[in-house]
Amino acid sequence: MKYRKLFFLATALVMLQLPMVSMAEPYASTYTPLPSDPVLIVNATILTGTGERIEGGSLLMSEGVIREIRADSQISENKQTTVIDAQGRWLTPGLIDVHSHLGVYASPNLNAHSDGNEISNPVTARVWAEHSIWPQDPGFSRALAGGVTSLQVLPGSANLIGGRGVTLKNVPAVSYQAMKFPGAPQGLKMACGENPKRVYGERKQTPTTRMGNVAGYRAQWIEAQKYIRDWEDYEKAGKSKKAKDKAKRPIRDLRLETLAGALKGDILVHMHCYRADEMMTIMDMADEFGYKVTAFHHAVEAYKIADKLAEKGICGALWADWWGFKAEAYDGIQENIALVDRPEGSCAIVHSD
Amino acid sequence: MNQQTPLFRKYISVLFASTLLILSFAASAQSIFINDATVYTMSSHGVLQAADLLIRDGRIKAIGSDLSAPPDARVIEAGGRPVTPGFFAGITALGLQGIGAEAATADSRLITEAMRPEFDVTTAYNPHATAIPVTRIEGYTWTMLGANRAGSMIGGLGQGVSLDGAYDSFLGAKVLFIDVGSDASEQSGGSRAAQWMLLSQALAESHSDVRWSPDALLTEAGRRVLAEFVGNGIVVFDVDRASDILQVLEFTTKYKINPVITGGAEAWMVADQLAAAGVPVILNPLLNLPVSFDQLGSRLDNAAILHEAGVSISFETAGPADTRKLRQEAGNAVANGLPYEAALAGLTVNPAQIFDLGDDIGVLKENARADLVIWSGDPLEVTSAADQVIINGKAIPMVSRQTLLLDRYLPENPNLPRAYIKPQ
Numbered sequence: 001m002k003y004r005k006l007f008f009l010a011t012a013l014v015m016l017q018l019p020m021v022s023m024a025e026p027y028a029s030t031y032t033p034l035p036s037d038p039v040l041i042v043n044a045t046i047l048t049g050t051g052e053r054i055e056g057g058s059l060l061m062s063e064g065v066i067r068e069i070r071a072d073s074q075i076s077e078n079k080q081t082t083v084i085d086a087q088g089r090w091l092t093p094g095l096i097d098v099h100s101h102l103g104v105y106a107s108p109n110l111n112a113h114s115d116g117n118e119i120s121n122p123v124t125a126r127v128w129a130e131h132s133i134w135p136q137d138p139g140f141s142r143a144l145a146g147g148v149t150s151l152q153v154l155p156g157s158a159n160l161i162g163g164r165g166v167t168l169k170n171v172p173a174v175s176y177q178a179m180k181f182p183g184a185p186q187g188l189k190m191a192c193g194e195n196p197k198r199v200y201g202e203r204k205q206t207p208t209t210r211m212g213n214v215a216g217y218r219a220q221w222i223e224a225q226k227y228i229r230d231w232e233d234y235e236k237a238g239k240s241k242k243a244k245d246k247a248k249r250p251i252r253d254l255r256l257e258t259l260a261g262a263l264k265g266d267i268l269v270h271m272h273c274y275r276a277d278e279m280m281t282i283m284d285m286a287d288e289f290g291y292k293v294t295a296f297h298h299a300v301e302a303y304k305i306a307d308k309l310a311e312k313g314i315c316g317a318l319w320a321d322w323w324g325f326k327a328e329a330y331d332g333i334q335e336n337i338a339l340v341d342r343p344e345g346s347c348a349i350v351h352s353d
Numbered sequence: 354m355n356q357q358t359p360l361f362r363k364y365i366s367v368l369f370a371s372t373l374l375i376l377s378f379a380a381s382a383q384s385i386f387i388n389d390a391t392v393y394t395m396s397s398h399g400v401l402q403a404a405d406l407l408i409r410d411g412r413i414k415a416i417g418s419d420l421s422a423p424p425d426a427r428v429i430e431a432g433g434r435p436v437t438p439g440f441f442a443g444i445t446a447l448g449l450q451g452i453g454a455e456a457a458t459a460d461s462r463l464i465t466e467a468m469r470p471e472f473d474v475t476t477a478y479n480p481h482a483t484a485i486p487v488t489r490i491e492g493y494t495w496t497m498l499g500a501n502r503a504g505s506m507i508g509g510l511g512q513g514v515s516l517d518g519a520y521d522s523f524l525g526a527k528v529l530f531i532d533v534g535s536d537a538s539e540q541s542g543g544s545r546a547a548q549w550m551l552l553s554q555a556l557a558e559s560h561s562d563v564r565w566s567p568d569a570l571l572t573e574a575g576r577r578v579l580a581e582f583v584g585n586g587i588v589v590f591d592v593d594r595a596s597d598i599l600q601v602l603e604f605t606t607k608y609k610i611n612p613v614i615t616g617g618a619e620a621w622m623v624a625d626q627l628a629a630a631g632v633p634v635i636l637n638p639l640l641n642l643p644v645s646f647d648q649l650g651s652r653l654d655n656a657a658i659l660h661e662a663g664v665s666i667s668f669e670t671a672g673p674a675d676t677r678k679l680r681q682e683a684g685n686a687v688a689n690g691l692p693y694e695a696a697l698a699g700l701t702v703n704p705a706q707i708f709d710l711g712d713d714i715g716v717l718k719e720n721a722r723a724d725l726v727i728w729s730g731d732p733l734e735v736t737s738a739a740d741q742v743i744i745n746g747k748a749i750p751m752v753s754r755q756t757l758l759l760d761r762y763l764p765e766n767p768n769l770p771r772a773y774i775k776p777q
Binding site for chain 2: 330333
């Protein structure tokens, strides 16, 4: 007993000495698949999600894993296997919604449930959407009924840099940790255009213009670069405890930690951006600071720069046909997704919002 | 070096076809003969296979098998494709709103807490609004212009309008819009109970000889408008909660008003009462979330339950930019139990009857208005499109600002920027 206490104390002391980068993952996923008997689905039109279509196919799953897919019904079953005859119906991977606000703007739409935009500063890279999630949002089960099995929940678009997003499996749970997709990287929500400049402009705060938006991001990236350097310098200062004590340990900063993660590529940048010209500016900015934009979201004008997006390896996460509700959405067309998908190496995604 | 890729050639041919269509739209008297269509009459004649239609002077002159095309008629080979009446676009701000977020372009609501039933949105209608061609080339030929609540629970007056692009193509009589429930309670002292108190007072005023009192809610014009709607006019109530819907039924019975329900998230709970009162419901069939406390009972089979109970239903969407999705929503109602024909009726004959437009619109029969659509396939499937829309007997140009944007950015020419257009 005594030894165990000592051991814990020693562990705690070691933990305090470690720099933030090597700490165990905080707010870790506790998701585990539910126990289940094997299920065999036969006579299905299977879309594998990898470009293949199998007519009259069969699929066997057990313990949460697909065990076998065949183009006939020759999969062997045991006594416990539940067999479902799909009668030619479609079988697809569970849908993934890369842009959701379920849980952070939970239904009913009450003031008390408005947890998606930390509208207190145009840069709130310090906040994590997962800390706002209400697992009881009825939207999770409705989305599941509609075929969505995984979703990335992002902060809103009021801020230039809104905070970290989280990827969930929309399963019934009492905590978001029990929904958290194991191993999924976090996202960073950023926003172009009208929303940040409207929200802060109306308060006579920066940004009030699109040029103010860009100046706002750039100042943040400059700080983040310095933060990375400070930690690298500290790590390089010496391996010994004595040398470490001598070097000045940088103060951990939640905002800069997020931005540094984005610059290093550990946190994927998801940017709300409608207009083609603004996306071009953002791509130049990403080159200036050496980071990658993973996806432009909404991107109503992505079709105008589909070739450029494909060349840069940036996805367009898009509405099927929403348009016209604000000036930056005025050039929306029905063919946006199809045109973004057209070039070699493209990445077109349908999202909900 | 030949820079004309197949896509570029397609672009040229699209431009050429568009020009031809615009020219043909300008021609006034036009006969159109549609050969070999599957015609959804939306009347007791049901669905006619391999039927022909003759259209002249804005009217359907004949429907039947083996008709012969007059020599002057433009012949459209339908090849068995479905033909339906032009669809109802729902209660919208089409022509009343340019960009939702830009107040300077939005005219569908009066921002005041005063009750002004005489506020009439039709005077702001602009047939050149971008959203009108965007909507009509997808098969929608008319809409009900709504007066939205923005302060007072009485929104004002709206009216049906044909999307033919004319300034004065209004259909039927004016309709009054009233919003009750939690979203209107801020304007009634914080309680929906006060809404009925205030509406009762307004109706009493409208029938009183008192010219003015310090507590008056209405102007003289407002009193006149409200008085008109008692006994004959149609009043659209935007209401979701079942108990509020029952209040609407009681109130409108008492004051002899013909109500139409929009919203109606919990209408299924009072389906029998609505059916008994003959009150129709215009609903969003994709509403399956308790978005507000008035909508806790939202469910995807709302339309199916109401139809089964004998309630006339039609459909609505969130805003002018979503209007073209109405047929997708109707398709979702079918996926959730509404019979197919009932969903088509909800887009055609039902709204025409709900707004008392007679049997001139929303049905395909001889001498009816020639508002119809030739579809590439099942109109309730997302993979189908409107191939040709005919309004008032004219084949409209299937061109909108969005098709022009597509034409502009689709061509691939490595020597020129994508946005390039030849200066004229």
